[in-house]
Amino acid sequence: MREKGRPEAALSMKAAASWSVTPAEPYRFRPGDRVAVRRADVPGHIRTPWYIRGRQGVIERICGTFPNPEELAYNRPGLPAQPLYRVRFRQADVWPDYAGPPADTIEVEIYQHWLEPA
């Protein structure tokens, strides 16, 4: 699953660890892993934008573990906390009619339960 030529992953694991909430689900992915965003059409409060569902990208960095906002939205604790990742996508993979150069990218923060290995 891992790719060569890794993103520069500026955010240290130390920062991510200091921000993390516990107890948390274990990390399933590491920077460089290829992932697919789950396709799901459900009601509720969801922080995975519609446009990115079903798209494939690469884990750019680990952000830490945070209570699940889908549960917090109903005043439930959202624990165990979900690992949160920044995922980098090629714009051309997100928008079939993307007008810019092929090197353009977009990064989105996505909680682990929305990601599958790709």
Added chain:
Amino acid sequence: MTQPSGHHHDHGAAGAHVHPTRPDDEGPLGYYQRMEIAVRELLIEKGTIDPDDLRRTIEAMDQRSPAQGARVVARAWCDPAFKARLLDNGTAACEELGIAMGPTKLVVVENRPGLHNLIVCTLCSCYPRNLLGLPPDWYKSRNYRSRAVREPRAVLAEFGTVLADDVEVRVHDSTADMRYLVLPERPAGSEGMGETELAALVTRDAMIGVTTVRRN
């Protein structure tokens, strides 16, 4: 939040009464303005919130401005070790400069030759408000939120920022717990300038990524 000690304001600005001198408080009140007053007065009457806390929250809000972010950017341009810490942990580095970041988890993304970063929040209006103050209206607008992810170069051009095709445009959609600040490129010809002078060049829009920093 820091409590001012032994210091009393007798104008409880955010308190139970409405200041008539503010233009927005004059004339007939709209439905949602009445709702705001009602909710606030109910919470104060019940003892749920302290009007002084509300006043202090507004005062703290008024203290924040893009000047704080500009100071951070100028320091990063002048001090490579600080810049490394800023890119490593934006929150901790800003706090080094005495900026109260509250719960903000700040990620700083660096522009460099061949890479330009742009920040948006498509789902709502996430913004590093503890650092930069409240966002501009356009950042929260339907047009910016809709288009910045799909046609970033067209949006940038509307702000006068036209980038060559060999510059990667990297959009950051703030969807969750991180907040983002663009570290712009230091402008050419600014080599002799000091930190204060440099900070004066750094604009809010450049720290959102819709523009670049130019030497005046």
Added chain:
Amino acid sequence: MRSHHDMGGQPAGPVARTEHDYAFWEKRVDALMVLLSSPKHRLLNVDELRRNIEALPPDAYDRMSYYERWISAICNTLLQRGAITTDELARKMTEIEAREGAA
């Protein structure tokens, strides 16, 4: 089905670079949110606020100003949490209308 607020990639017009100084009542709404979600109170959290904003019908979402959406969502969250009741709110809003006038 895509929610109305989830607008990334939707067709839209030029970005109107409008700005305004925040009105005092808007700052009070903002401060109320910050205060109520602070560790001292924990009377609402930002995801509850967002859920209540997202629950607005599309035409209301577009018609209402930013801080109108916020105070509506703050109010709904406090009702859901039981921090205030509908009856208290109704009486208070009527009292304010009599006291301050209404548009």
